[in-house]
Amino acid sequence: MRKILDPAGAGTVAGYPKGVMPPMFGQTLTAKEFVDLVAFVMTLK
Ligand code: HEM
Numbered sequence: 047m048r049k050i051l052d053p054a055g056a057g058t059v060a061g062y063p064k065g066v067m068p069p070m071f072g073q074t075l076t077a078k079e080f081v082d083l084v085a086f087v088m089t090l091k
Contacts, residue, residue: 047084050075 049056053067075083 047080050080050083 049067051072053069054065058064071080
């Protein structure tokens with residue numbers, strides 16, 4: 047959830063360049079889209 051809302055502030059995965067992940071999803075997604083997206087990501091674990 048933090049990585050979606052604040053990609054730069056949530057740290058960077060080792061081996062990847064900083065600043066590639068777009069920072070605007072927290073503004074552009076609706077609350078339902080955000081919850082649905084997080085629920086989907088959790089199914090991948
Ligand atoms: C809404 C869709 C997206 C979600 C849910 C998402 C989620 C995430 C998450 C959870 C991580 C951290 C993974 C970890 O800690 O193992 C991550 C890293 C990353 N994402 Fe995304 N991401 C999205 C879209 C994108 C897009 C569109 C790009 C680039 C065009 C991108 C580029 C990256 C990169 C390069 C990393 C690794 C470097 C870093 O930690 O910043 N992501 N993403």
